[in-house]
Amino acid sequence: MSVRLWPAGRLGRRSEAVLWLVLRRLAMAVPVLLLVSFGVFLLAAASPFDPIHQYYGVQIFNASSADVARVRAELGLDRPVLLRFWDWSSGLVTGDLGVSRSMRRPVAEVLAERLPWTLLLAASGLGFAVVLSLVTGTVAAWRQGGWFDRTITALGHALEGIPPFVLALLAIALFSLGLGWLPVAGLTDAGSRLGAGQVIEHLLLPAVVLGVSQAPWLVLHVRQSLLAALTEDHVTGARARGLRERVVVLRHALPTALLPFVAVLGARVPELVTGAVLVEEVFSWPGVASAVVTAAQAADYPLLAVLTLLATAAVLLGSLLADVAAVLLDPRVSADG
Amino acid sequence: MLLADGYEPSSLNPLLGYARFGAAKFYDGLLAFDGNGELHPALAVEQPAPDEEARTWTVRLRRGVTFHDGAPFDAHDVVATYRAAVDPTYASTISSDLSMLDEVEAVDDRTVRFRLNIPYAAWPARMVMGILPKSALSDPVPQDRSPINTEPVGTGPYRLTEWRQGERMIWKANENYWGDAPAVEKITVVFATDDNTRAQRVQAGEFDGTVLPPRLAERVGTGPYRTIHHDTADYRAISLPNDQPVTGDPAVRKALNLAVNRSGMVESLLGGRGTPASTPIPESMGRYHEPAARFDFDQQRARRILDEAGWITGADGVRRKDGTEARFTVMYFADDTLRKQFAQAFSSDASKVGLRVELAGVQRSEAAERIGTDAIVLGGGSPLDPDIQMYPGLHSSMIGTGTYKNPAKYRNSRVDSALDAGRRTVETAERARHYKEAQRAYVADPGLVYLAFIQHSYVVRDGVWNGYESVIEPHTHGTTWGPWWNVEDWTPAK
Numbered sequence: 141m142s143v144r145l146w147p148a149g150r151l152g153r154r155s156e157a158v159l160w161l162v163l164r165r166l167a168m169a170v171p172v173l174l175l176v177s178f179g180v181f182l183l184a185a186a187s188p189f190d191p192i193h194q195y196y197g198v199q200i201f202n203a204s205s206a207d208v209a210r211v212r213a214e215l216g217l218d219r220p221v222l223l224r225f226w227d228w229s230s231g232l233v234t235g236d237l238g239v240s241r242s243m244r245r246p247v248a249e250v251l252a253e254r255l256p257w258t259l260l261l262a263a264s265g266l267g268f269a270v271v272l273s274l275v276t277g278t279v280a281a282w283r284q285g286g287w288f289d290r291t292i293t294a295l296g297h298a299l300e301g302i303p304p305f306v307l308a309l310l311a312i313a314l315f316s317l318g319l320g321w322l323p324v325a326g327l328t329d330a331g332s333r334l335g336a337g338q339v340i341e342h343l344l345l346p347a348v349v350l351g352v353s354q355a356p357w358l359v360l361h362v363r364q365s366l367l368a369a370l371t372e373d374h375v376t377g378a379r380a381r382g383l384r385e386r387v388v389v390l391r392h393a394l395p396t397a398l399l400p401f402v403a404v405l406g407a408r409v410p411e412l413v414t415g416a417v418l419v420e421e422v423f424s425w426p427g428v429a430s431a432v433v434t435a436a437q438a439a440d441y442p443l444l445a446v447l448t449l450l451a452t453a454a455v456l457l458g459s460l461l462a463d464v465a466a467v468l469l470d471p472r473v474s475a476d477g
Numbered sequence: 478m479l480l481a482d483g484y485e486p487s488s489l490n491p492l493l494g495y496a497r498f499g500a501a502k503f504y505d506g507l508l509a510f511d512g513n514g515e516l517h518p519a520l521a522v523e524q525p526a527p528d529e530e531a532r533t534w535t536v537r538l539r540r541g542v543t544f545h546d547g548a549p550f551d552a553h554d555v556v557a558t559y560r561a562a563v564d565p566t567y568a569s570t571i572s573s574d575l576s577m578l579d580e581v582e583a584v585d586d587r588t589v590r591f592r593l594n595i596p597y598a599a600w601p602a603r604m605v606m607g608i609l610p611k612s613a614l615s616d617p618v619p620q621d622r623s624p625i626n627t628e629p630v631g632t633g634p635y636r637l638t639e640w641r642q643g644e645r646m647i648w649k650a651n652e653n654y655w656g657d658a659p660a661v662e663k664i665t666v667v668f669a670t671d672d673n674t675r676a677q678r679v680q681a682g683e684f685d686g687t688v689l690p691p692r693l694a695e696r697v698g699t700g701p702y703r704t705i706h707h708d709t710a711d712y713r714a715i716s717l718p719n720d721q722p723v724t725g726d727p728a729v730r731k732a733l734n735l736a737v738n739r740s741g742m743v744e745s746l747l748g749g750r751g752t753p754a755s756t757p758i759p760e761s762m763g764r765y766h767e768p769a770a771r772f773d774f775d776q777q778r779a780r781r782i783l784d785e786a787g788w789i790t791g792a793d794g795v796r797r798k799d800g801t802e803a804r805f806t807v808m809y810f811a812d813d814t815l816r817k818q819f820a821q822a823f824s825s826d827a828s829k830v831g832l833r834v835e836l837a838g839v840q841r842s843e844a845a846e847r848i849g850t851d852a853i854v855l856g857g858g859s860p861l862d863p864d865i866q867m868y869p870g871l872h873s874s875m876i877g878t879g880t881y882k883n884p885a886k887y888r889n890s891r892v893d894s895a896l897d898a899g900r901r902t903v904e905t906a907e908r909a910r911h912y913k914e915a916q917r918a919y920v921a922d923p924g925l926v927y928l929a930f931i932q933h934s935y936v937v938r939d940g941v942w943n944g945y946e947s948v949i950e951p952h953t954h955g956t957t958w959g960p961w962w963n964v965e966d967w968t969p970a971k
Contacts, residue, residue: 190842195621197487198952199494199570200841201857202869204879207573210565215619239619243642244488244626253642326644326667424669426643 158467165460169453176452177445178225184439185221192217194438195241215241228442238442242434247442251428255450257327258427262416264343265350270405273355277362282389284367293363296356304353304415308422311349326424346423353415354408361404365397372396399466406462413451478664478942478964481675481687482956485668488626489637491607492562492569495629498859498951500962502648503545504607504631507536507555507589512948512962514763514860516601520550520608520632524601531598531903534591535584542655544610545629545636552583557611559591568619573879575603596901598908599864607631634659634965644668650965659965661942666956679936686937688955690815691750694934703939705960706932708761709950710860712754713819714927715807716853716885723805724852726798727922728786729832732779734772734923736830737823741774743929746818750934754927756916757858757866761930761949764909765863770916772923779830788831796831804833808847809854811838816854819928823854845880853884855925859951863912864900871919872896887924891915935959942967 192212193200200208212218216227231238237247280289299307315321323342369375370393378392413429420430428447435443489495491504499510509519518524518539525536542550559581561567579594593600613625620626629637634656635648645667650659667684669675675687676697689697691706698704717724717733724730739753752760755771788796788803796803807823809816817838824834837851844853859865869875873893875883895915902908933954937945944967950958 188840188842190845193841193845195568196570197494199497200845201881202879203570203573204576204882206878207576208879211568211570211572211619214565214568215621239622241621242487244490244493244621245624246622327641424643426641430643 154468158464161463161467162460165456165463169456172456173449173452174229177229177449180445180448181221181225181228181441184436184441184444187436187439189437189439191215191241191439191441194440224441228445237446240435240440240443242438242440242443243431247446250431250443251446251450254426254428254431257425258416258420258429261343261346261350261420261425261427262412264347265354265416265419266405266412268347268351269354269358272351273358273362274401277359278366278389278394280359281363281366281370289363292359296360299352299356302353303418304349305418305422307353308346308349308419311345312422315345327426346419346425349423350412350415350419353419354412357408358401358404362397362401365400366393369393369396402465403462406458406460406465409455409458413454478661478685479667479683480664480956480961481667481669481678481684483668483670483672483675483688484955485643485670488621489629489640490620490623490625491558491609492567492571492620492623493626494570496607496953496957497571497574498861498953499605500953500957501607501631501633502635502957502965503629503633503637504609505542505633506605506607507538508601508604510605510861510948510962512946514761514949516605516861520555521604525604527598527600527903529903531596531600531901532593534593534600536589536591536604538587538589539655540587542632543653544632545651546610546612548610548612550608550610550632551586552589553586554608554611555589556581556583557614558606558609561609561614561617562606564617566617566619567614568621571606574606578603597864598900598903599862602859602861602865605861607633635664654965656965660968661964664961664964685941686935686956686960688933688935688959691932691934692748694936695748698936701938701940702936705935705937705945705947706750707935707948707950707954707959708752708759709930709933709952709954710757710759710762710858710866711933711950711952711954712757712759712856712858712927712930713816714754714757714855714925715820715823716848716855716925717805718848718850718852718884719886719888719924721805721850722801723803723832726786726788728782728788729803730923730926732782732830733827733832733926735775735779735782736832737826737926737928738774739772739928742819742822746815746822747929747931750932751929752932754929756919756927757870758863758912758916759858759860759930762860762863762866764905765912767913767916770913770920772920776826776830783830783832790831794828794831795833802833803831804835805852806835806837807852807854808837808839808844810841810844813856815931816856820854823926823928848880848884849886855881855884857881857952858930860949861951863908864896867912867915868896868900871915871924885924889918889922889924891918891921933959941970943970944968 192208196203228238240247240250243250276292280292283289327339327342375388375393378388417429417432420427421433432447486495499506505519507521508516511517520539521536522539523537525534527534538552544550562569563572563575563578577593577595577597580592582590584590610630613630627640634651634654636651638649639647645665648664650662652658672690672693676689676693678684679687679697694704717730719725743749743751743753758766760766783796788798791797807820809820820836824836827834869882871883871887871892873888876886892915895911895918899908899911902911933950937960945960946963948962
């Protein structure tokens with residue numbers, strides 16, 4: 141739908157303001173990211189997990205202390221945490237992400253293999269959440285007070301309190317074990333090749349779980365802002381002109397309600413990230429999020445720090461996009477925030 | 478063939494411990510296991526020849542062998558692999574296994590000579606390690622950076638064609654294998670950590686076999702499947718710190734060994750799938766096992782021994798001696814259910830003779846810090862050689878050399894000298910005498926409580942392939958071992 145929200149002449153000043161907003165945020169992101177990754181190193185250093193145990197695995201039972209000490213030195217694990225952080229961050233600048241101890245391969249390789257699966261899952265989940273919340277939120281607001289509205293509102297509030305992994309386990313119990321409609325876990329069936337059909341079949345359940353777990357806030361938000369929009373002057377005016385109800389809701393009220401929706405979507409990114417970690421873990425989805433758990437237990441600094449950086453960057457980017465959208469779309473929002 | 482494994486290796490690099498005890502599908506060692514406690518030539522063309530002192534071992538190598546990448550195999554590959562294993566810059570995790578290796582050299586392209594810094598008759602057991610091509614080792618870096626970790630290159634009967642980490646692996650038969658190319662051409666191994674999930678998926682007919690805890694295996698292994706149990710050298714034991722006032726008292730140690738109901742534990746914890754253990758050498762290790770070295774289950778005698786040693790029962794049922802309460806802590810790895818159950822059974826038996834045992838589930842790092850002062854449930858073992866099974870755990874020279882090297886700080890000069898003699902002797906019958914003597918000396922003055930050797934249980938689809946042979950397994954198990962330890966020799970049934 142094409143909706144003109146501001147006079148053409150003001151576009152230049154607005155885009156300039158957006159540019160400054162983006163630049164300011166990017167400049168701020170650098171110290172934030174540095175601080176967060178340093179925090180990871182400090183936390184990992186303070187954790188009770190000793191990385192040398194992960195490196196050795198069960199071989200630690202047969203290893204002599206002298207050999208363990210030599211390997212510890214060879215891997216640089218005996219260096220102070222500040223130095224290790226320096227090594228890691230200077231490597232980062234030159235494009236060397238280091239070696240993951242728990243996966244026993246370069247971090248860059250781990251990311252290249254796993255990140256696409258996470259992006260696929262997160263995008264499908266978010267896409268599903270958006271469609272679901274727009275449709276149900278709109279219908280609920282339109283028929284405010286009806287049975288559908290009451291059900292959706294109650295369900296939304298209930299779902300807010302249920303963590304994604306509980307939802308995941310319930311979904312497996314119902315759709316995989318109970319009804320046998322969908323596979324339990326993994327990327328493909330045990331013996332099958334990697335193909336689109338297989339992946340879609342296996343993606344369905346985790347993506348829907350992730351989407352549903354994110355939806356309640358969005359649904360309730362769409363409903364609320366649509367209800368507010370329906371009382372605004374231009375909507376009342378449209379109704380007064382005798383336009384059909386469908387046109388009034390979809391063409392006049394919904395666009396106004398969509399503005400804050402974009403901002404809420406951006407602000408949901410942190411929950412999307414944690415949701416993805418839990419959902420990937422339950423469904424043995426071979427993405428980057430489930431590697432977080434492994435990396436944390438192994439005190440695998442290089443992988444853990446990069447994954448944390450990625451998550452932080454996603455959160456910063458989400459809130460930036462939300463703000464940019466708000467500035468671009470709504471003339472009342474100031475970019476000087 | 479479609480198999481499910483409960484454990485996924487983090488690396489397929491022999492230098493990081495992959496297939497340390499052989500049965501590596503992608504690699505061959507100089508020697509290979511025959512399933513029955515003997516080693517036979519693999520990349521070696523004949524049994525290795527020791528000098529009289531067992532300090533120098535000369536091995537002649539097979540001709541016409543190529544690696545998966547097409548490179549020919551020769552003595553320099555063997556030299557490169559063993560040197561990298563002990564060179565600190567490669568940060569190999571198995572270097573301690575090879576601490577006796579002084580130098581390895583290529584006499585010519587077909588002959589390798591190992592020089593050891595001590596006489597070591599068990600050296601052939603160190604020759605099952607997979608051999609890497611020298612090209613993979615030209616860069617001396619810590620092995621967590623090695624591409625071999627995820628793309629193994631060996632001479633073995635199978636090549637790895639796909640590994641989606643966290644999910645599955647595909648092995649394809651190596652059509653250029655120096656032995657006969659395997660008839661089972663493709664094996665897919667799916668990783669599924671949860672025992673119950675694996676059992677369900679087998680029941681649904683999804684897999685041709687998997688590894689399961691004994692009782693679950695017996696429930697699932699019916700109809701088109703059959704259950705297989707393998708004897709092992711995989712023991713569970715309680716180490717008793719030697720320098721603690723309670724666990725260091727010989728009377729307490731003896732009493733504990735008499736007080737535990739080993740057969741009861743085998744029945745109740747393992748569903749009968751195991752054998753009671755008094756020493757680290759199981760009956761399945763044949764000629765090295767000493768049947769006379771065993772403890773009876775006799776709680777009456779245990780109480781008498783404690784009474785005589787001055788441990789007097791107090792009002793609360795716990796014994797005391799000179800103000801010391803007969804109380805100590807047994808640690809177990811919190812994530813290992815079986816070890817937890819052994820710890821609980823041990824504690825319950827000990828309480829029946831007036832000894833109070835507290836339990837503590839711990840993380841591995843924490844266990845390493847406390848192991849000198851608290852007792853712990855140990856597990857491990859390899860049937861390849863009695864030296865591997867006894868020396869690191871019981872010889873006094875091992876005290877203080879590593880966290881799990883003689884963790885109980887056990888000292889017994891008769892055990893020491895028998896173990897030393899076993900190392901120095903090449904002749905098998907004579908070696909057996911020394912290890913039997915070591916077991917008798919240990920039982921006379923125990924320092925741990927060996928509880929049981931656990932069997933490993935598997936479920937395998939019946940009637941589809943021929944070629945299954947039983948095997949005595951080390952601590953390691955899963956789909957590389959189990960019924961499939963010789964899968965390269967299997968053939969379709971029709």
